[in-house]
Amino acid sequence: xxxxxxxxxxxxxxxxxxxxxxxxxxxxxxxIIKKNNxxxxxxxxSAKTIHKKRKIKIPKKKWLTNFIHASKLKDIDxxxxxxxxxxxxxxxxxxxxxxxxxxxxTANKALISKYGDQLALLAEKKKVNLEFEAAVAGxxxxxxxxxxxxxxxxASKVYGILNGTSNxxxxxxxxxxxxxxxxxxxxxxxxxxxxxxDLNGEDVKSKIQILSSLAFNSFIIKSNINIEGINNxxxxxxxxxxxxxxxxxxxxLSEIENGKLIxxxxxxxxxKESRISNINGVLNAVxxxxxxxxxxxxxxEGAGPGPTTSALVSxxxxxxxxxxxxxxxxxxxxxKKITSIDLSNKMFSSYIRLDVIDKKGxxxxxxxxxxxxxxxxxxxxxxxxxxxxxxxxxxxxxxxKNKNLVKxxxxxxxxxxxxxxxxxxxxxxx
Amino acid sequence: xxxxxxxxxxxxxxxxxxxxxxxxxxxxxxxIIKKNNxxxxxxxxSAKTIHKKRKIKIPKKKWLTNFIHASKLKDIDxxxxxxxxxxxxxxxxxxxxxxxxxxxxTANKALISKYGDQLALLAEKKKVNLEFEAAVAGxxxxxxxxxxxxxxxxASKVYGILNGTSNxxxxxxxxxxxxxxxxxxxxxxxxxxxxxxDLNGEDVKSKIQILSSLAFNSFIIKSNINIEGINNxxxxxxxxxxxxxxxxxxxxLSEIENGKLIxxxxxxxxxKESRISNINGVLNAVxxxxxxxxxxxxxxEGAGPGPTTSALVSxxxxxxxxxxxxxxxxxxxxxKKITSIDLSNKMFSSYIRLDVIDKKGxxxxxxxxxxxxxxxxxxxxxxxxxxxxxxxxxxxxxxxKNKNLVKxxxxxxxxxxxxxxxxxxxxxxx
Numbered sequence: 066x067x068x069x070x071x072x073x074x075x076x077x078x079x080x081x082x083x084x085x086x087x088x089x090x091x092x093x094x095x096x097i098i099k100k101n102n103x104x105x106x107x108x109x110x111s112a113k114t115i116h117k118k119r120k121i122k123i124p125k126k127k128w129l130t131n132f133i134h135a136s137k138l139k140d141i142d143x144x145x146x147x148x149x150x151x152x153x154x155x156x157x158x159x160x161x162x163x164x165x166x167x168x169x170x171t172a173n174k175a176l177i178s179k180y181g182d183q184l185a186l187l188a189e190k191k192k193v194n195l196e197f198e199a200a201v202a203g204x205x206x207x208x209x210x211x212x213x214x215x216x217x218x219x220a221s222k223v224y225g226i227l228n229g230t231s232n233x234x235x236x237x238x239x240x241x242x243x244x245x246x247x248x249x250x251x252x253x254x255x256x257x258x259x260x261x262x263d264l265n266g267e268d269v270k271s272k273i274q275i276l277s278s279l280a281f282n283s284f285i286i287k288s289n290i291n292i293e294g295i296n297n298x299x300x301x302x303x304x305x306x307x308x309x310x311x312x313x314x315x316x317x318l319s320e321i322e323n324g325k326l327i328x329x330x331x332x333x334x335x336x337k338e339s340r341i342s343n344i345n346g347v348l349n350a351v352x353x354x355x356x357x358x359x360x361x362x363x364x365x366e367g368a369g370p371g372p373t374t375s376a377l378v379s380x381x382x383x384x385x386x387x388x389x390x391x392x393x394x395x396x397x398x399x400x401k402k403i404t405s406i407d408l409s410n411k412m413f414s415s416y417i418r419l420d421v422i423d424k425k426g427x428x429x430x431x432x433x434x435x436x437x438x439x440x441x442x443x444x445x446x447x448x449x450x451x452x453x454x455x456x457x458x459x460x461x462x463x464x465x466k467n468k469n470l471v472k473x474x475x476x477x478x479x480x481x482x483x484x485x486x487x488x489x490x491x492x493x494x495x
Numbered sequence: 496x497x498x499x500x501x502x503x504x505x506x507x508x509x510x511x512x513x514x515x516x517x518x519x520x521x522x523x524x525x526x527i528i529k530k531n532n533x534x535x536x537x538x539x540x541s542a543k544t545i546h547k548k549r550k551i552k553i554p555k556k557k558w559l560t561n562f563i564h565a566s567k568l569k570d571i572d573x574x575x576x577x578x579x580x581x582x583x584x585x586x587x588x589x590x591x592x593x594x595x596x597x598x599x600x601t602a603n604k605a606l607i608s609k610y611g612d613q614l615a616l617l618a619e620k621k622k623v624n625l626e627f628e629a630a631v632a633g634x635x636x637x638x639x640x641x642x643x644x645x646x647x648x649x650a651s652k653v654y655g656i657l658n659g660t661s662n663x664x665x666x667x668x669x670x671x672x673x674x675x676x677x678x679x680x681x682x683x684x685x686x687x688x689x690x691x692x693d694l695n696g697e698d699v700k701s702k703i704q705i706l707s708s709l710a711f712n713s714f715i716i717k718s719n720i721n722i723e724g725i726n727n728x729x730x731x732x733x734x735x736x737x738x739x740x741x742x743x744x745x746x747x748l749s750e751i752e753n754g755k756l757i758x759x760x761x762x763x764x765x766x767k768e769s770r771i772s773n774i775n776g777v778l779n780a781v782x783x784x785x786x787x788x789x790x791x792x793x794x795x796e797g798a799g800p801g802p803t804t805s806a807l808v809s810x811x812x813x814x815x816x817x818x819x820x821x822x823x824x825x826x827x828x829x830x831k832k833i834t835s836i837d838l839s840n841k842m843f844s845s846y847i848r849l850d851v852i853d854k855k856g857x858x859x860x861x862x863x864x865x866x867x868x869x870x871x872x873x874x875x876x877x878x879x880x881x882x883x884x885x886x887x888x889x890x891x892x893x894x895x896k897n898k899n900l901v902k903x904x905x906x907x908x909x910x911x912x913x914x915x916x917x918x919x920x921x922x923x924x925x
Contacts, residue, residue: 089647089787099829100646100712102821198644204788206644213643214628214636216530217519217808282530340794343770357519357801358634362794364770371787378647388818391532399529 071104072385075135077158078147079112079119082172085370086145086377088121097378101385111135136161143168143384145377151175163187163195170380172199172373178271182284182400185392195392196380201272202227202349204365204372206379211279211353212394218355220280222320224495227272229347229367230256230263231295231315235332236345238303243296254369255347265294266315266330273317273328280319280353281403282395286326289407293331302418302488305459306334309416309444312342316493326405333493334416341495352495409468414443416461418488419477423449423456427482431458434480438473440465455484461492501534502815505565507588508577509542509549512602515800516575516807518551527808531815541565566591573598573814575807581605593617593625600810602629602803608701612714612830615822625822626810631702632657632779634795634802636809641709641783642824648785650710652750654925657702659777659797660686660693661725661745665762666775668733673726684799685777695724696745696760703747703758710749710783711833712825716756719837723761732848732918735889736764739846739874742772746923756835763923764846771925782925839898844873846891848918849907853879853886857912861888864910868903870895885914891922 074090076083090097090107098104111129129135135144136158144162146169148155155176162169163184171177177184177197188195198208202225211220226232233255237246247264250256262268270292278285295315306313311334319328335342340362344350349367354360366372383390393400421427432442444461462470474489504520506513520527520537528534541559559565565574566588574592576599578585585606592599593614601607607614607627618625628638632655641650656662663685667676677694680686692698700722708715725745736743741764749758765772770792774780779797784790796802813820823830851857858877865872874891892900904919 085787093647097647100825102826204791206640209644210636210640213813214639214809215805216812217523217527217805338773340773343768343773357515358805359796359801361634361796362792364792364794366789366791371789375645375647375788379644382646383643386818386820388816390816395530396532 071106072142073106073108073140074143074145074381075109075111075129075141076107076145076147077111077132077135078149079110080147081370082373083112083147084119084121085374086147087123089374089378090381097382097385101382103385103387105385109135109138109141132158133161136165136167141167143170143381145381146171146173149173149175151179156180159184160187163191163193166191166193168194168384170196170377170384172197172377174200174268174271174275178274178285181275181278181393186397188392189397192389194384194389196383197275197392198380199373199376201275202351202365202367203369203376204367205349205351205363206376207276207351207363208279209379209383210363211276212390215353215355215358215361216394218353218358220353220355222318222354223276223280223351224316224318224320225351226314226341226344226349227269227317227351227367228263228315229349230260232344232349233347235295235298235303235313235315238298238300239307242300243298264296266292269315269317269330273319273330276317276351277319277326277328278393278400281321281326281401282393282399283326283401283403286328286403286405289328289405291329291331291408295332297488298332298490299488301457302416302490305418306416309334309461310337311335311492312337313490314341318493321403324404326403327408327411328405329408331491333491335493335495339495409466411467412464413467413470414462414464414492415470416459416488416490416492417474419458419460420450420484421456421458422482422484423454424482428458430480430482431477434476435462435473438465438469438476440469440473501536502572503536503538503570504573504575504811505539505541505559505571506537506575506577507541507562507565508579509540510577511800512803513542513577514549514551515804516577517553519804519808520811527812527815531812533815533817535815539565539568539571562588563591566595566597571597573600573811575811576601576603579603579605581609586610589614590617593621593623596621596623598624598814600626600807600814602627602807604630604698604701604705608704608715611705611708611823616827618822619827622819624814624819626813627705627822628810629803629806631705632781632795632797633799633806634797635779635781635793636806637706637781637793638709639809640793641706642820645783645785645788645791646824648783648788650783650785652748652784653706653710653781654746654748654750655781656744656771656774656779657699657747657781657797658693658745659779660690662774662779663777665725665728665733665743665745668728668730669737672730673728694726696722699745699747699760703749703760706747706781707749707756707758708823708830711751711756711831712823712829713756713831713833716758716833716835719758719835721759721761721838725762727918728762728920729918731887732846732920735848736846739764739891740767741765741922742767743920744771748923751833754834756833757838757841758835759838761921763921765923765925769925839896841897842894843897843900844892844894844922845900846889846918846920846922847904849888849890850880850914851886851888852912852914853884854912858888860910860912861907864906865892865903868895868899868906870899870903
């Protein structure tokens with residue numbers, strides 16, 4: 066409880082999040098000081114464009130003429146990096162801040178998943194904090210929980226719904242098609258103008274890499290990650306899943322199997338009774354399985370100015386309170402190298418939808434190809450499609466190796482009786 | 496990162512939890528030291544009976560001859576109190592430990608809810624830690640989350656499923672009656688031999704008091720708490736709720752309305768679509784509503800040696816890392832006095848079940864009494880009961896003041912056509 070200390074903060078990047086954070090810190094200054102018993106000041110800000118209409122006026126003396134000064138000025142103790150992006154300005158700023166013994170708080174998942182190991186080592190050497198609660202599921206304090214609340218546990222699996230945009234789209238596709246939901250999401254501010262990395266799984270990839278390294282005390286593992294987005298999911302798949310007793314969710318998953326790490330990002334079917342099947346809209350959820358705690362679930366809003374500010378302020382308060390912590394819970398020396406493997410040999414039940422020409426022998430050809438690839442049918446529903454000439458065949462397969470499933474789908478695809486690319490969605494037993 | 500420091504721990508109380516903790520600390524010593532960069536030793540233990548068959552052998556030199564020595568010996572830095580109970584030995588031990596500048600970690604909700612304010616002030620004065628993560632929902636690190644992860648937020652409401660025993664019973668009463676589920680729960684170790692305080696709401700009362708004071712930065716408020724247990728819920732109510740689109744859950748709730756605190760503990764109907772309606776069995780869930788985070792849910796196992804050990808170890812690690820924290824997040828001076836009010840004027844929809852003699856004029860008498868008390872009917876279902884002479888009337892009422900609802904039930908009770916005590920269960924819109 067250091068009464069006389071004062072921490073000077075610089076916020077670099079004043080978009081939606083940056084402005085919201087600035088406002089929150091100004092408005093709640095007294096409460097934050099009370100809660101942490103440490104004085105602070107938002108002394109500087111920086112943004113690409115200084116002269117831009119903003120909803121609040123920031124005093125001239127607070128403006129840095131160049132963002133990189135935040136890493137150099139002696140009267141700055143803590144820099145909040147909100148520029149974004151794995152490289153360029155953000156990278157330059159954060160590396161320089163740490164080198165110059167300034168604490169860093171960031172929401173930048175791309176940066177942390179790419180350079181987190183180097184940055185953490187640098188922070189450790191320089192005895193400053195590097196905090197990134199806001200990088201994964203803003204309104205869900207999963208990073209702090211993994212580092213502190215669950216510190217006693219040996220995790221075996223960590224997974225969750227980590228992208229609000231894709232979860233919003235999937236949970237509204239029972240009413241309208243992908244394109245229409247995406248348009249609606251954009252209007253409501255739930256999807257960015259260019260939502261590419263939200264829809265193709267890249268965003269979740271960064272998050273699951275960060276969660277893995279915290280859950281398993283390992284370095285960030287970048288190889289063998291199977292990534293699939295939600296672009297390929299059709300309205301009819303959502304409805305079929307419903308009939309079969311499932312929901313389709315887009316998950317990031319990471320687990321240790323026989324000492325090896327498997328990380329993947331994909332849409333999958335989960336049982337309706339699952340604890341996260343009701344997590345709809347822009348909500349996020351993270352599940353940690355471990356000993357001795359069992360199964361632990363955190364839910365909350367994943368993104369947006371409110372939840373992200375909540376995460377950033379919790380990091381800032383942690384720095385204010387003054388303990389120097391290892392960015393990834395343990396020291397560089399104690400972080401482990403874990404071998405990673407891809408999904409090839411992992412066993413999955415799966416949902417397969419084939420739109421076919423409805424002629425004699427088609428079903429027998431399909432089951433023959435499946436059987437050749439050691440895949441057996443658990444459930445099969447055939448429905449006529451657009452009149453009598455075509456049919457939609459939905460198959461729920463028994464468990465089979467991922468590589469066999471993929472091979473089977475590729476072989477099926479080659480047949481003339483298959484109308485368009487078969488749909489193949491894995492079933493996750495969670 | 497204090498490499499040369501060593502923290503000596505004494506565990507007082509060696510029941511199921513104490514033994515589990517002892518084992519965990521011994522087995523995972525290396526990992527814990529790595530994670531916190533501080534050395535420690537479980538130097539002493541104490542229990543009512545030393546010579547008792549235990550699943551592990553504890554070296555003789557570790558045994559204290561009298562538990563109170565834990566508060567006196569110079570080579571003890573941290574005492575884990577697992578005696579239990581609000582008064583007696585536990586109280587004596589914890590007060591003395593803090594007086595003698597020893598850190599305390601406890602799982603004792605009764606003690607904290609009764610003496611938490613005094614104990615916190617004492618800890619603050621003596622500059623030691625008093626941690627009690629295990630006192631509320633063991634496998635759910637809600638205390639640390641309220642104090643740190645959600646530090647930026649202004650909470651307006653905190654509530655949840657806080658008792659595993661009663662949740663287990665309620666979520667199994669669709670298959671069997673109260674008594675049979677309770678027997679089963681006892682066999683499975685989900686209910687204590689004397690589960691009184693689990694079933695009558697007393698256990699949840701302590702927990703919600705602790706959560707309130709953390710969520711609202713107030714002292715512990717002991718007055719005006721409406722407490723109801725699950726003893727009164729019948730199998731048929733569970734089934735009726737199901738038909739009406741609800742689940743019956745036993746909740747502890749605390750919220751600020753117009754600057755006043757309302758705390759209560761009761762069984763209630765919640766919509767099936769609610770995020771916590773799927774929390775079954777011995778699981779616990781805590782929901783925090785606040786700004787800027789929105790609605791935040793934590794789920795996990797509530798009790799048992801595993802989850803409780805997880806909570807205790809997270810507290811021990813927090814002490815090992817060495818920061819002195821205020822037990823209730825803010826200093827004594829900054830904790831607020833909040834006025835509390837009871838449920839009287841709060842508005843509730845409600846579920847009312849009346850078993851009646853099926854004769855002319857009964858329904859009209861019932862509706863007359865309701866109308867007199869300003870309660871209007873939203874839904875009414877009448878079913879014959881054991882032949883033609885009796886009927887069961889289930890009413891879902893529109894919102895009305897709690898005091899009017901209670902008065903109405905009391906008036907109904909007095910009528911001869913009412914066969915047994917009317918059932919009255921509030922509906923919580925969560």
